Amino acid sequence: MEYKELNSKNNIPALGFGTWQLKPIKEAYNSVASALEKGYRHIDTAHIYFNEGSVGKAVQDSKIKREDIFITTKLWNWDHKKVEEAYQKSLKKLKVDYIDLYLIHFPVSKTRIDAWKAMETIYKEKRVKSIGVSNFTIKHLEELMSKTDIVPAVNQVEFHPFLYQKDLLDFCNKHGIALEAYSPLSHGKRLDDHTLQDIASAHKKTVAQVMIRWSLQHGNIVIPKSRNPGRIKQNFEVFDFELSEIEMTSINSLNENYRTCWDPTDTV
Template structure:
């Protein structure tokens, strides 16, 4: 296994390097979002993930500006919200996001959810947005295999990334394998299952064994499975702690054991219901 660190990257099928580790800011209120991004960048994070619907793009932009870190060193992701899907509306939505983020480009722009009847036009718009250099790479979020197959059949431009809820208790190996086979990066959001399984005895047992926090065990698992992972926290100490996952490795036997934890636990929305 490659030796991972906080600066580890993975190359996308669109030739853009994506940091393997980042900060998610879903449900982070504006003031706490600003502080969280500042704390994360100070701790060495260089990947920040937001979205139009989160209502905190402006604070993310302020924090990046105030951090003193060159924009070129930060991998910035935002997403096209459902109400803005469609060709013309998507072209307007990226301009609003860029204005809020106080930047002239993002590094990755994602379709937030596979909205029926609109996602094809949205993908055409994302290709235009990429050709206009308003984003370096384009991808999707919450896409299941059939959504990806539909997209692949409709376009020559494969998504660089598919961002989905992923953790040991929602371990969709079929989706992971499909994405890997197409060169699509799978990014794990909610890698801590929104805390719902943080104190599960199985997690606690491994945390004790490796002398790590329960959260660190879950984050390390996602990294070792080859995914990009974006844990969310607004607590400066936990932001630092979540990144402290590079001085140990979960052994093969424990990784196999964790594979059996899957129980289909979704803590966010369920894209499997969307045709």
């Protein structure tokens, strides 16, 4: 497993396990248990996934030491004015006494700056290891950095070969913000692409593994999700091959600004 150092000086496993749409209780519990058993040590959840309880139970039952598992959860849009209360609820559901990474889930207009200041307080009191944002554009990040003290450790955004957000990645690199790639498999929608299929067969790998590898080689933190034990294992086996510069360039050129999730670009 590769780790990346965040600007908070905490280390994050570069490959994590996504949990959106894993239903509580059984499906989320079993999938997270399977991921931990296969070696994942980084789990990404959110209040709005309604599965923090199942994630917490799977982590607890794994008997893996708390400090060896990196847990991310997110502040939901309706909680921007009650951050402390929302944080406490997430801690309780996850059955932990700190979160490794707490993110603003979406850059809600008008409330995001005050929500961030409340998160800064939790961070300054050392009750959360790192704080970050999600779905922030360059404009949102510039505004945040001009009005608050702490530069986000992470910006978690949709990022895959069909949504290669190069400008945002360059901006994040310049400011020491780690880019975390969500929906790295294009939410499963573009696994039939011929360029990716050819590159995958050349490496005796799958298209999913090539998509994850491409993102890792861009320096991203990557969080694929699966409910299937075989695919959970497959998505973890991405550290035994490397894409060439030519292959990277060819995958970069697949970009078509294709979004599978929400689009924050018009959020003022």
